[in-house]
Amino acid sequence: YARPVVTETIGIDELAEHMASHNTPFSKGAIKGLLTDMVSCVKELVLQNKAVKIDNLAIFSIGIINKMGAASIKEWSLAKFVEGYRLRARATGKLSNTQLSLDANAKNAMDLLNSSESAAGDTTTGDTTQGGGTTEGGGTSQGGGTSQGGSTDGTGDNGDGLE
Numbered sequence: 001y002a003r004p005v006v007t008e009t010i011g012i013d014e015l016a017e018h019m020a021s022h023n024t025p026f027s028k029g030a031i032k033g034l035l036t037d038m039v040s041c042v043k044e045l046v047l048q049n050k051a052v053k054i055d056n057l058a059i060f061s062i063g064i065i066n067k068m069g070a071a072s073i074k075e076w077s078l079a080k081f082v083e084g085y086r087l088r089a090r091a092t093g094k095l096s097n098t099q100l101s102l103d104a105n106a107k108n109a110m111d112l113l114n115s116s117e118s119a120a121g122d123t124t125t126g127d128t129t130q131g132g133g134t135t136e137g138g139g140t141s142q143g144g145g146t147s148q149g150g151s152t153d154g155t156g157d158n159g160d161g162l163e
Contacts, residue, residue, distance in 0.1 A: 002106065012036060046087065056093035063088040 010018070016032035024031070042052045042060055051061040065083040070076035091097060 012039070052094060057091075057095055058089040059092050061088050061090075062086075 012032055012035050013028075016028045016035060019031050026034075044062055045052050046062050049062065051059050055059045063086045067073060067081055067083045070081050079156065083143040091100065093099075
């Protein structure tokens with residue numbers, strides 16, 4: 001079965017540096033400060049039961065991990081039926097599942113790993129890119145137990161978000 005392979009994790013420092021390199025008048029430090037404040041504010045708003053939509057990226061909201069369902073509202077209790085919470089992120093706009101299917105490229109993991117080694121100095125790569133809609137599953141992965149997409153809460157997304 002196909003599955004995504006993450007070759008690197010980029011933190012706020014690296015993202016700020018990358019963004020600063022895109023002909024912006026803002027310094028890495030200014031961008032890092034803005035991103036750090038954004039993360040803090042998204043967390044604050046999500047914990048207030050609000051969905052935060054960042055156009056062409058995702059709609060962030062809180063999700064509940066249920067242990068089981070209750071037979072009636074009278075039987076329901078938080079301690080008995082809720083296991084925990086998670087951050088949900090539903091792709092939206094230019095990052096929607098439909099668009100991902102058009103833009104994503106599939107590569108053999110070994111070729112992807114060889115490309116990473118190549119960037120570090122090895123000159124042998126084998127690109128087996130298959131274009132566009134060859135990826136199945138449409139973003140159903142979740143990482144670190146902190147994010148999972150999908151909703152039927154009617155927050156205005158076009159309905160093709162992650163589940």
